Amino acid sequence: MSKKNAFYAQSGGVTAVINASACGVIETARKHGDEIGTVYAGRNGIIGALTEDLIDTSAESDADIAALKSTPSGGFGSCRFKLKSLEDNRREYERLIEVFKAHDIGYFFYNGGGDSADTCYKVSQLSEKMGFPVQAIHVPKTVDNDLPITDNCPGFGSVAKYIAVSTLEASFDVRSMAATSTKIFVIEVMGRHAGWIAAAGALIEDYGIPVLTLFPEVEFDQEKFLAAVDTKVKEHGYCTIVVSEGCHWPDGTFLAEQGTRDSFGHAQLGGAAPVVANMIKDALGYKFHWAVADYLQRAARHLSSESDVEQAYALGQAAVEKALEGKNSIMPTVVRESSNPYKWSIGEAPLSEVANVEKMMPMDFISDDGYGITDKCKEYLYPLIKGEAYPEYDDNGMPKYVTLKLQGVPKKLDKFEL
Amino acid sequence: MSKKNAFYAQSGGVTAVINASACGVIETARKHGDEIGTVYAGRNGIIGALTEDLIDTSAESDADIAALKSTPSGGFGSCRFKLKSLEDNRREYERLIEVFKAHDIGYFFYNGGGDSADTCYKVSQLSEKMGFPVQAIHVPKTVDNDLPITDNCPGFGSVAKYIAVSTLEASFDVRSMAATSTKIFVIEVMGRHAGWIAAAGALIEDYGIPVLTLFPEVEFDQEKFLAAVDTKVKEHGYCTIVVSEGCHWPDGTFLAEQGTRDSFGHAQLGGAAPVVANMIKDALGYKFHWAVADYLQRAARHLSSESDVEQAYALGQAAVEKALEGKNSIMPTVVRESSNPYKWSIGEAPLSEVANVEKMMPMDFISDDGYGITDKCKEYLYPLIKGEAYPEYDDNGMPKYVTLKLQGVPKKLDKFEL
Known part of the structure; x- marks a missing residue:
């Protein structure tokens, strides 16, 4: 089995811990250098893939990649750009796969919310049909907490x-x-x-x-x-x-x-x-x-919950591990084992069940008068805010947040108009 | 020398560290139990003194008083209530001194900004004239950083x-x-x-x-x-x-x-x-x-600067120590010894030079274009945000902020109309 490269992109509104997922993906891929080549990142999200504006993450030091775990925002840039449906704009999906093919990318890790789960799902399906199968894994992220199946969403x-x-x-x-x-x-x-x-x-x-x-x-x-x-x-x-x-x-x-x-x-x-x-x-x-x-x-990474940081990292790590197990078209999830004491593990959901499904807050989480929350809601929430995962601070008293080099990868394809 | 009680009150807009000053005052007074009797606090600031609504701080445990150091807001309540000038409303000042006399209060620690420094100064002067001398010490506090003489203001x-x-x-x-x-x-x-x-x-x-x-x-x-x-x-x-x-x-x-x-x-x-x-x-x-x-x-006590918390405490402590040295009508100050490395000590200023003087930001702290700050300003600011002094958190992931008992003291005087 030939060694393939990987592609990672951040999607939609960023969070205090999306970079912790990026850290989980890249550190885990580096540990499996015998199976995964270079991890390329999309500059400003999926737009970086469409325009073949890739970042070579191997140019980033181990220390800088580790620092992503405690840096808020999207270290590679994100974007608000929803791909149209396959029927309406097949060329965008085909372009993605052409770019992946040109850079020998066999793994697609897409870190975002509901829209990106849908994109991920379609890339997986279409790449198969186009004869260049890409293993597409969605890494969940959204402060809106509205992805299905997973107990909660990093961020x-x-x-x-x-x-x-x-x-x-x-x-x-x-x-x-x-x-x-x-x-x-x-x-x-x-x-x-x-x-x-x-x-x-x-x-x-x-x-x-x-x-x-x-x-x-x-x-x-x-x-x-x-x-x-x-x-x-x-x-x-x-x-x-x-x-x-x-x-x-x-x-x-x-x-x-x-x-x-x-x-x-x-x-x-x-x-x-x-x-x-x-x-x-x-x-x-x-x-x-x-x-x-x-x-x-x-x-507000300065006050992130430890649960959240650990899960964001673990989901990035699991995405790579599951890809190496041959999994495709899935999203790793947080499974709650118990609330008190709080125990969780990593599960997985097929993207076919994630794409275009929005999880709402259960109505029995809201108190009868409509102005408060129920004990059931509190039992759900407290574990998610548990623990403090402080960033390091410099001598000035400011947090040590990393800004990456973001070195570009030479282009191989013609220009693509968005 | 007979043992006198002390009175402490919080004034004006509260801060993340005004309770650290309260902690400094009360813990230091407790260490000097042979010289200072009970520390009474004003419920909701100076209004508590005027209405003889005093809080008996000796009813609070050592642990709760210690927890004030990491609890934001005014633990005893504060108020926006400026005493009028001595000429316009001498009865308010006289009432304060009557209340102090009724509760055998010989020390007045007033924790606030410019207005409270002025009140403190007048109480000191008038109590002398009224034959019941009270040692009045002002403990600086203001997020506005506008008190004179002190290098900076806690908060x-x-x-x-x-x-x-x-x-x-x-x-x-x-x-x-x-x-x-x-x-x-x-x-x-x-x-x-x-x-x-x-x-x-x-x-x-x-x-x-x-x-x-x-x-x-x-x-x-x-x-x-x-x-x-x-x-x-x-x-x-x-x-x-x-x-x-x-x-x-x-x-x-x-x-x-x-x-x-x-x-x-x-x-x-x-x-x-x-x-x-x-x-x-x-x-x-x-x-x-x-x-x-x-x-x-x-x-935002969750992100207080360590410099700030330490200074707020030290100024409360110094207020009591200076009172015990016989000082009167003064404000302990922060003296900057050097910026890099940051070294500071406690000094003092006479209230006659503090009251009604507002310190403005020097114009050479603002860059020429008017939209930034100069190196001189940065050298001033960084030491003040240096270090992190995190509160403890409970198992839910919430900070352990203390709510005091606030036990009232029986009244001895007639009602006073504000």
């Missing part, structure tokens, strides 16, 4: 930890000030379609904080919400509100779109947090502060 | 570290995505009057990030700024912008006030970050993300 646990801890800290702050000043703190979190990240904010109820959470899964009811806020403030003196960016009115309009206009009349200037904060001020008169965490939350 | 170093690290992380994220998606990341930071915190964001220039910083000290010039952004994006593919909440137009109007209105016509809904982000989008068409860190930044 989510770290965002969840960051939001739970940060919201607790800010709530302690408000609690200190509430007697004479701020009584309401609103934090807006990611999750346009699902309330996974918002649910992490709701955990602070266990730490004595009066908190109301606004999920995308629950239609916003202004009157009921304001009454709930007032009750909390009257009882505790203050209240924290976690609002998902996907929180919406019964007609589907996002709260963030609630008529906010700048001086030029442009809509959607603000987020959901200021809308909620001002709504409370108008109705109840309470002084507020609000925060929008945005990229801070998904990039 | 600032931790915010600076949080902003520098978080902005670096989000910038790595944007760098990954810039080829096909977000090219502009805007983060809004605290500092209405001075650019100290914004300057910390500018440090990431040293870590390879194209960054432009908007200081309150520099009048906003839209045309020049947009040209600078465009240059950065054309050269690097992306650009990070750190905007101080105090950034303003030449007429003094804050950027945050720039005509933003909700559907009811209310102004000031958003912050400066969305205004800057939309301005760039309108003029240059670049896709953006923005974040407003708000309380997350000043409460």
Whole structure:
């Protein structure tokens, strides 16, 4: 059996731990140098494959590859680029396989969410038909936690930890000030379609904080919400509100779109947090502060969960090991063995069952009043935020995050128009 | 010499390390139990003294007091309540001294910013005149870093570290995505009057990030700024912008006030970050993300700088030690002995020179173009963000922050109307 090269690419929104998966893929491939040749990476994701803009990862030192495990963001660049369906744009898939053929690539490791699982699946099918079979393995990644079969998705646990801890800290702050000043703190979190990240904010109820959470899964009811806020403030003196960016009115309009206009009349200037904060001020008169965490939350490698970092690495490692076992068209998964004590192992799912399937948050994770989470949800979440996996810091007090050399590979094919 | 009790109160906006100063005060007082009786704390700051709502800190265990060192916020409650001038409201100062007299309090430790230094100074003067001399020591605290004489103020170093690290992380994220998606990341930071915190964001220039910083000290010039952004994006593919909440137009109007209105016509809904982000989008068409860190930044004990935590504790400790040496009407200060290696010691300043003096950021800390910081500024900042002083975490993956018992002390005086 001739030694084949491998291709690795990062897809979609990056996370605090997608580079840990990259580290798992590359370190494991290096250990199997007798079976895998060079690992090429796509510069800026799959676009790098389409345009034959490959990065030679063998030019990176072992130390720099190891440092990826504690560096947030996509070290090779990522992209928001969804390949069309095979019927609509067969040439893109064929181009991928031509590039793989030109560079003798027999392994395709694609690190992303639902869309990239679908791409991975199609590459596997088409390459077979085109007579240049490529083993396509999908490495899961998404802060949205919406991939099926796997218990959870790398990236989510770290965002969840960051939001739970940060919201607790800010709530302690408000609690200190509430007697004479701020009584309401609103934090807006990611999750346009699902309330996974918002649910992490709701955990602070266990730490004595009066908190109301606004999920995308629950239609916003202004009157009921304001009454709930007032009750909390009257009882505790203050209240924290976690609002998902996907929180919406019964007609589907996002709260963030609630008529906010700048001086030029442009809509959607603000987020959901200021809308909620001002709504409370108008109705109840309470002084507020609000925060929008945005990229801070998904990039916060300084507070990643140890579970998340270890799983991200293990899934990258498993992708290579499974490829070497001859597996194809699969995604390694996290299997939860038990919650308390937390035990997990690596399983696998066929891409045919992963592609185009979105896992929603179970409705029995949301409390009856719609503003909190159930014990079942807490049992699911805590293991995912367990442990701290701190990066190293330099003498200045800044984290040692690596920037790779990203040395290009000479092109062999004609230019391709995207 | 008869043993006197002590009174401690937290004032103004709280920080990630004001409780470390409280810990320093109480632990040191406990070590000197032969000279200091009970340490009473004001519930919700100085209001607790005026209303005779005192907390008996001797009811808190040694372990809980020790845990204050790694708990953000004000453990005893703080308040935004500025005493009027002696001429305008002498009864408030007299009331303070009556309360101190009723509870045999001979030491007044007041932990806050410029206003509380002034209050502390007046209590010292008036108590002498009223025949019940109280030793008044001010313990510095402010994320605004604007107290005079001391090299820096506890609370600032931790915010600076949080902003520098978080902005670096989000910038790595944007760098990954810039080829096909977000090219502009805007983060809004605290500092209405001075650019100290914004300057910390500018440090990431040293870590390879194209960054432009908007200081309150520099009048906003839209045309020049947009040209600078465009240059950065054309050269690097992306650009990070750190905007101080105090950034303003030449007429003094804050950027945050720039005509933003909700559907009811209310102004000031958003912050400066969305205004800057939309301005760039309108003029240059670049896709953006923005974040407003708000309380997350000043409460982020999970990423406090070790320098900051140690100094906050040492200043609380020094306050008690200096009181026992017979000092009065002073503030212990941080004295910088050298920047590299960083060495500091504790000094002291007379409150007459602290009260009502605001230290501004030196103009030679801002680069010539107005969008960055000088080497002199970096030499000042790095030692303050040096080292990590992590809190402990529980088995759930959440930090072990303490909530005190806050047991009240029986009242001895008539009610006082604020």
